[in-house]
Every structure is written in structure tokens, then in C-alpha cells.
Amino acid sequence: MAGAAAGAYVWPGPHDLIEDVYSLQGGAVKMGFMDAVVPCSFGTNQPGVQNAAEWLRVAYHDMATADVAAGTGGLDASIRFETARDENEGAAFNNTFGFMGGYYNAHVPLADLIALGVVVAADRCGGPKIEFRAGRVDAAAAGAWGVPKPDQDLATHTASFARQGFSKADMIALVACGHTLGGVHHEDFPQVVGDPDANPGNVTQFEGGGSAAVFDNHVVTDYLDGTTQNPLVVSHNDTFNSDKRVFSADANTTVRALADPAVFRATCADVLARMINTVPAGVVLSEPIVPIDIKPYIDSLALTTSTDSSTNASAVAIAISGRIRIRLDEDTSRNKADMKVDLVYADRSGRPVGVLIPTTLLTFRGGETDGLHGVRFAWFNFATEIDAAAGISGFTVRMTKPSTGAVTVFDNAGHPGGFPIDDSLLYQETQSCLLEQQLKHTLTVAAAVRTDRVQDPLSLDVNYKVSRLGESFAPFLSTRSASLASTGRVVGDYTLFEVTVPMDEESWFSAEFDLALGGAAAGDGNDAARQGTKLLRKMGSVLQRPCQAL
Numbered sequence: 001m002a003g004a005a006a007g008a009y010v011w012p013g014p015h016d017l018i019e020d021v022y023s024l025q026g027g028a029v030k031m032g033f034m035d036a037v038v039p040c041s042f043g044t045n046q047p048g049v050q051n052a053a054e055w056l057r058v059a060y061h062d063m064a065t066a067d068v069a070a071g072t073g074g075l076d077a078s079i080r081f082e083t084a085r086d087e088n089e090g091a092a093f094n095n096t097f098g099f100m101g102g103y104y105n106a107h108v109p110l111a112d113l114i115a116l117g118v119v120v121a122a123d124r125c126g127g128p129k130i131e132f133r134a135g136r137v138d139a140a141a142a143g144a145w146g147v148p149k150p151d152q153d154l155a156t157h158t159a160s161f162a163r164q165g166f167s168k169a170d171m172i173a174l175v176a177c178g179h180t181l182g183g184v185h186h187e188d189f190p191q192v193v194g195d196p197d198a199n200p201g202n203v204t205q206f207e208g209g210g211s212a213a214v215f216d217n218h219v220v221t222d223y224l225d226g227t228t229q230n231p232l233v234v235s236h237n238d239t240f241n242s243d244k245r246v247f248s249a250d251a252n253t254t255v256r257a258l259a260d261p262a263v264f265r266a267t268c269a270d271v272l273a274r275m276i277n278t279v280p281a282g283v284v285l286s287e288p289i290v291p292i293d294i295k296p297y298i299d300s301l302a303l304t305t306s307t308d309s310s311t312n313a314s315a316v317a318i319a320i321s322g323r324i325r326i327r328l329d330e331d332t333s334r335n336k337a338d339m340k341v342d343l344v345y346a347d348r349s350g351r352p353v354g355v356l357i358p359t360t361l362l363t364f365r366g367g368e369t370d371g372l373h374g375v376r377f378a379w380f381n382f383a384t385e386i387d388a389a390a391g392i393s394g395f396t397v398r399m400t401k402p403s404t405g406a407v408t409v410f411d412n413a414g415h416p417g418g419f420p421i422d423d424s425l426l427y428q429e430t431q432s433c434l435l436e437q438q439l440k441h442t443l444t445v446a447a448a449v450r451t452d453r454v455q456d457p458l459s460l461d462v463n464y465k466v467s468r469l470g471e472s473f474a475p476f477l478s479t480r481s482a483s484l485a486s487t488g489r490v491v492g493d494y495t496l497f498e499v500t501v502p503m504d505e506e507s508w509f510s511a512e513f514d515l516a517l518g519g520a521a522a523g524d525g526n527d528a529a530r531q532g533t534k535l536l537r538k539m540g541s542v543l544q545r546p547c548q549a550l
């Protein structure tokens with residue numbers, strides 16, 4: 001058995017979805033969050049736009065209004081409500097929301113995505129590895145003002161960073177680590193750079209020679225050797241030379257230390273982690289996210305019926321399908337070509353069934369996904385039917401190395417029963433559908449509830465994105481809740497439930513839903529504690545067909 005390390009990850013975990021965004025960057029099964037910052041200069045074909053720089057700036061502007069003594073503000077996505085302020089000049093905010101909005105949902109806060117943007121941008125631009133913690137909470141309204149502006153004096157900047165929890169040396173480092181990417185846009189800051197139309201792409205970069213698309217320390221070395229083109233150092237308008245004032249705030253002591261590339265990397269990893277981990281009082285961040293070693297994904301768990309054509313006897317089964325994601329990178333010394341993966345499952349009462357569920361390596365793109373920082377994963381698919389009367393309560397993952405016969409069993413860090421499966425609530429995707437009639441969409445969601453749980457409330461939360469006119473392009477979530485009612489149809493040990501809800505035209509294609517049987521309410525952010533809850537992403541294309549009978 002793989003031992004249970006203290007604090008080891010137990011599936012399912014409360015941050016599983018953001019861990020996917022963090023880990024599944026490219027390859028066979030990918031979320032593709034990094035696609036917007038690869039290469040580091042990439043700007044979605046908009047002249048003057050560099051997504052990586054915008055992500056870093058947006059994160060800082062969201063955090064910069066923190067008052068750590070009061071416990072208010074910090075990285076909380078309040079920036080969604082603050083884009084009309086003159087301290088948040090430019091298109092960076094809406095550009096960033098436009099991309100990150102695609103990853104935002106009821107279980108993935110925008111604030112975590114903004115924080116992750118710093119980690120991914122730094123990594124893809126050749127910068128240091130920055131720890132990523134999850135668990136931020138999105139603010140429901142605008143926060144205080146207080147993002148530093150380039151025409152403020154040094155005392156104001158020093159006081160502002162102190163309010164945010166950063167010393168003078170931290171301030172110097174944070175500005176240098178931020179201004180290693182991107183530059184100043186002429187149309188947004190004509191006072192700094194003069195003629196708004198002067199430069200191609202309308203931007204003067206902080207570092208020359210292509211270095212503005214590399215996370216390196218030229219911003220300080222160019223400043224120290226007098227070759228800098230940084231418009232916040234050499235502007236003709238000295239009032240706006242904020243980097244000059246900040247960098248020299250301690251007689252260049254900090255920038256001289258940062259001229260050592262190794263010191264620069266380590267310092268940036270530290271101050272940028274502290275920047276994204278500055279959160280309002282009461283928000284508890286997770287331990288740093290580590291790509292999960294063995295992670296199951298259950299794609300379907302549903303009741304099916306079949307009739308034997310010769311005997312006419314009908315059988316009721318639970319169809320279960322999904323994937324096991326296995327880390328491959330060098331720390332694990334695993335080889336996907338020398339790996340056989342099976343699930344060993346237990347019935348509803350916890351008794352081992354003695355039948356292995358086999359898996360096969362995904363063939364698409366070699367069955368591999370790349371994460372950040374050199375991490376790789378392989379995918380092993382499974383699909384089987386099990387006797388619905390016996391049910392399933394969980395499984396362990398058995399990995400055999402055919403070349404040596406060595407067997408390793410993964411038991412979810414010693415969690416009783418291994419990886420748990422709750423068969424009290426089955427989401428019936430085939431019986432669910434999204435129908436359009438005369439431009440009106442209605443969603444029907446069907447579920448099967450084990451007969452011993454039919455008295456428990458069964459609720460549906462449909463979460464969909466809405467825009468708020470006048471408040472930037474930032475995505476906001478709205479939830480429509482409903483209860484499923486019994487259809488009266490009993491199949492084996494299960495009763496079928498159903499509900500039909502209307503969907504707004506602007507939102508049906510972005511909707512996702514949660515089903516929750518009894519216990520904790522859906523939408524409380526604690527997936528692990530919510531018994532039997534299912535999450536379905538992007539239901540539009542999946543469900544746009546008539547509901548089928550069971």
C-alpha cells in the first residue's frame with residue numbers, strides 16, 4: 001500500500017477544479033489556461049497587448065487596495081467592480097476577464113484565477129516557480145481605492161505598500177518583479193510617454209531588446225548601468241518617474257542586490273507569492289497546491305437497464321465510466337508503457353467484489369498531459385457496468401509493472417474504502433436534456449435516488465454567467481435553484497426524479513449545474529462535504545438533444 005502521509009491529498013478535495021486548471025496545461029486532456037501566455041509576448045493579436053504582463057498588473061491592482069491591519073481587501077477579485085477608476089487605466093482588466101471568465105464557475109473563484117495567472121505567467125515567461133494556494137473568496141462589491149499612481153511621491157508609495165503589508169525593500173522588489181514584463185501604453189499614459197501614436201503597438205516597454213517578454217532582471221540592471229528605456233525612469237516628465245523614485249528609495253541597495261539573477265528570481269518568487277496570498281481577514285488559503293499523484297475523474301455514474309433478448313429478463317446496472325490521472329514525471333520514475341492500471345472496487349456495504357475494472361491508456365496524443373514546472377500525467381480510461389443491487393462504495397487503484405510484476409495499490413491516502421463513490425444519487429445524463437422551442441430554452445435534469453434516500457431533499461443549482469452593464473466585461477454568476485420531484489417510477493432499488501427549469505437566452509450556453517441530495521447546500525464551496533453532488537460543465541452541447549427514456 002502507498003503510505004498515508006500526514007496532510008496527504010484525499011479525493012475528492014475542495015480544490016479539485018482549480019487543481020485541474022493549474023495542472024492540465026497542454027496535451028491530451030487540457031484546460032489550456034497557459035495558452036494565453038505562450039509565448040510570453042502573446043497578445044491575442046491585439047497590437048500593444050501582452051497577456052502575461054496584463055495578468056501580472058491586474059493581480060497587483062486587485063491586491064493593492066489591501067489594508068492588512070484592518071484585514072480588508074487583497075486578492076479578492078473586487079477589481080471586477082473597480083475598472084472605471086482612473087487608478088485602473090487601460091484595457092488590461094477587461095482583456096483578462098475575457099479570458100479568465102471561461103474558467104470561472106461556482107467552484108472556481110475569479111480571485112483564484114487572477115492569482116493563478118501570476119504563477120502561470122511567471123512560469124511561461126521563464127521566471128521563478130511561485131507557490132499557488134487556492135481558496136480565495138470573490139468580493140461582492142468594490143473595495144477601497146488605493147492603487148499607486150505614477151505621479152504620486154515616494155512617501156505616498158511607501159505608505160501605500162506598507163498598508164498592503166510590504167516594507168520599503170519589498171516595494172522596490174515588487175515593482176521590479178512586476179515591471180520585468182510589458183510597458184506603458186501611450187494612449188493610457190500620454191503624460192508619461194508623450195505622443196500617443198509614437199510607438200508601434202502604442203507601447204514603450206520597460207525593458208528593451210525583447211526582454212519585456214522574458215521574466216528577467218534587466219529592469220534593474222539597465223537602470224543601474226544607465227541604459228534603461230523604462231518610461232517610468234526616463235520620462236521627460238519627472239513627476240511620472242515613479243520607478244526612478246522607488247528604485248532609488250534606499251540609495252539603490254535593494255536594486256543592487258537584485259542585479260544578481262538568482263537573487264532576483266528568489267526575491268520575486270517570495271514577494272509575488274506574498275502578493276497573491278494577501279487576502280481579506282477570515283479567508284483561509286489552502287496549503288500550496290501540489291499536482292495530485294493519483295486523481296480519479298468520474299464522468300458518469302448512472303442507472304441503465306437492459307433486456308436479455310432470449311429470456312426477456314431485465315437487468316438493472318450502474319454504468320460507471322471515467323479516467324484515472326497518474327503523475328509520470330521524474331519524481332515518480334513511472335513509465336506509462338510499462339504500466340497496467342486496474343480498479344479494485346467494493347460493493348455498497350464495503351465488501352470487496354473480487355472483479356477488477358480494467359483501464360486502457362488514452363490513445364489521443366499519447367495519453368499524456370503536461371502541467372507546469374515539468375509535471376506530466378498519463379490518463380487511463382475505464383467504463384463498466386456493475387450490478388445495481390450490489391452497488392459500489394469505492395475503489396482502490398492497482399498499478400502493475402508488467403516488466404517486473406511489481407504491484408502498487410493506491411488507497412486514497414489510507415481513506416477508509418479508498419476512493420469513495422456514493423451511489424445514493426445517480427445523475428441520469430441520458431434522461432436529461434436542453435430543449436429549444438421558439439428561441440426559449442428549457443433544461444430538464446433527471447436523477448435516480450436510492451430508495452433509502454428518497455425522503456432527502458434533492459436540489460438543483462443552475463449556475464450561469466451574466467454581464468452587468470456598465471461594470472466592465474467581468475463575468476458574474478447567477479444561480480437558479482429548483483427541487484427535483486419524484487416521477488414515481490421505481491427501477492430496481494432506485495426512484496427516478498426530475499425537474500424542468502427555464503433558461504435565460506443570454507445564459508444557457510454558459511450554464512453548469514450542481515445536484516445535491518440532502519446534507520449541505522449546494523454552492524457552499526465545499527464539494528468534499530457535499531454528499532452525492534455532481535457537477536456538469538458546459539452542458540449546452542452535451543444536452544442539446546431530446547431526453548431519452550430509461
Ligand code: HEM
Binds near residue numbers: 050
Ligand atoms: C508604485 C507602484 C507602481 C506604479 C506607480 C505602477 C505604474 C504603472 C504604470 C503607469 C503602468 C503602465 C500601464 C499601461 O500603460 O498599461 C504599469 C504597467 C505595469 N505594471 Fe505597474 N506600477 C506599480 C507597481 C507594480 C507592481 C507591484 C506590479 C506587479 C507586481 C506591476 C506590474 C505592472 C505590469 C506587468 C505592467 C505592464 C502592463 C502591460 O504591459 O500591459 N506594477 N505600471
